[in-house]
Amino acid sequence: MAERIFYPLFLLLIPLIGMVITDEINWSLFDFIIMGSLLMFLGIGIYFVCNRSKNLKIRILYIGILLFILFIIWAELAVGIFGSPFAGS
Numbered sequence: 001m002a003e004r005i006f007y008p009l010f011l012l013l014i015p016l017i018g019m020v021i022t023d024e025i026n027w028s029l030f031d032f033i034i035m036g037s038l039l040m041f042l043g044i045g046i047y048f049v050c051n052r053s054k055n056l057k058i059r060i061l062y063i064g065i066l067l068f069i070l071f072i073i074w075a076e077l078a079v080g081i082f083g084s085p086f087a088g089s
Helices: 003-021 029-052 056-079
Strands: none
Touching: 003 029, 029 056
């Protein structure tokens, strides 16, 4: 696989820098591992969509679906929008 699938992991620098600047962001190692795995799956998914789909509209649709799924999982882990047992609140 291309090294481009690792580019979304650079987004983890945002909470890391935020933890250095302020005390309001408090992520544990487990939080970084979970978000890193979510971002890795997103990067792999986008990589496969871009390689498999030649139609731009279909590609944008699939990437949008992947991003929607990422945001739903992220919101559930952060604040528990569905009230599941692994919710963050």
